[in-house]
Amino acid sequence: MAFKILVVDDEQDVELLFKQRFRKSIREGDINIDFAFSGEEALAFLHEPGSTDIALILSDINMPGMTGFELLEKVKSEYPDLKVMMISAYGDDEHTQKAMRLGADELLAKPIDFKKLEEKLLGYR
Numbered sequence: 001m002a003f004k005i006l007v008v009d010d011e012q013d014v015e016l017l018f019k020q021r022f023r024k025s026i027r028e029g030d031i032n033i034d035f036a037f038s039g040e041e042a043l044a045f046l047h048e049p050g051s052t053d054i055a056l057i058l059s060d061i062n063m064p065g066m067t068g069f070e071l072l073e074k075v076k077s078e079y080p081d082l083k084v085m086m087i088s089a090y091g092d093d094e095h096t097q098k099a100m101r102l103g104a105d106e107l108l109a110k111p112i113d114f115k116k117l118e119e120k121l122l123g124y125r
């Protein structure tokens with residue numbers, strides 16, 4: 001069964017980037033990626049029936065409206081078992097510590113190192 005991921009980022013280009021980088025895995029049915037362009041959209045998506053099989057959320061931190069940290073808090077309180085990786089352009093201690101304190105499973109730096117991300121995804125499967 002495909003490993004289902006929800007990517008949340010206010011930059012629309014991210015969708016194309018992920019689709020290109022994971023083209024083979026998507027085509028082979030190893031990975032299924034859905035996209036949301038805000039925290040609000042991500043939560044609405046998770047609340048839809050049929051979204052319960054999402055195994056991992058990858059979320060940007062800096063987004064207009066609901067921030068990635070706010071989304072993380074809500075997701076972890078509603079779906080404690082759902083893994084959440086945060087993506088930040090600022091890999092500083094403050095961001096890392098806050099992400100971990102709010103229950104993030106991982107913090108990735110932007111721009112995303114896709115090689116590293118793929119290795120991490122294997123660990124979550």
Ligand SMILES: [Mg+2]
Pocket residue numbers: 009010011060061062063
């Ligand atoms: Mg952003």
